[in-house]
Amino acid sequence: MYERYQALYLHLKGYSPEHISDIQNRHVKTIKSHIKAFEEGGLDALKMDFSTGAPPRLTEGQLETLVQIINNRSPKRGGYSSGRKWTLQAIATCIEREFGYRYSLRGVSKLVERHAILKDSRSSRKTKY
Template identity: 50%
Template sequence: MDKHTELAKVTAAMKQTKERRMYERYQAIYLHLKGTSMKAIADILNRNRMTVSSYIHTYENGGLGALQIKHSSGAPTRLTKQQQDRLKQTVAYSVPHEVGFTAKHNWTLELIATYVEREWGHCYSLRGISKVMERLGLSYTKPTYTLAAADPNNVFYSAVSEIRPRVGQFMDEIMKHPHAIIDRLCVRL
């Protein structure tokens, strides 16, 4: 293919892409096709010359399609699928004191990390265990206060029971003599 056709393809790809990294790769190819040196392209894009060289080499061997960014899977997970399933079940359906954490009623990232280290020997940072929880579909929310059972001997209830008969008497009086009560409560002009 001629240089003019290739420039047109690269220009079209630059206009279509919405990803900054892909635009940068296309721009490197565009500048190369225009005759710019690899060192100058590296300076323009603020990239290492070897990075620019790899873009150009990839393009020359496979065309524009070969420049596509492939998904990086990252490091493999430390926990097996069975361990992840067990962790998810434990965190979702039991409380910490049921699995050996005394006087703990809510899971925290720190407790989960401690549990994982105790059970399977893998040490995670809080950020790392947070990512594990996210991958498992669990989201961390701060536990809210749970109301304690109501105390029947509470002062409030005894005060209400003392006041209730007086309120009843007052209501009876209002029903019998409404004008007299209104006269007592309102100031007449």
């Protein structure tokens, strides 16, 4: 939102879309679309109605399966780790083996946090879930 308002502000100050594009390091088409949206619908037209993040890779069914694996198996028994507690690395290994998706440790951390995957006492606090 900040960038959209900034682009509009710069436009109203007389900057060209090309110059604004250079300042914000955005494509000139993006800047022009913000300006056009404002001209057609005012400030409300600049509001974002959705997250621009990438769509989730795991389906709801796959998330449910992952939760079942974590709650019903130790990572050692599942062959995902040599330890007894689920770590971010063990969950990443599980996701890759079970569903074919590679996640970074940060990505696993966000996934675990977003979906409250680890709820029981087996989770290790030092791995920053």
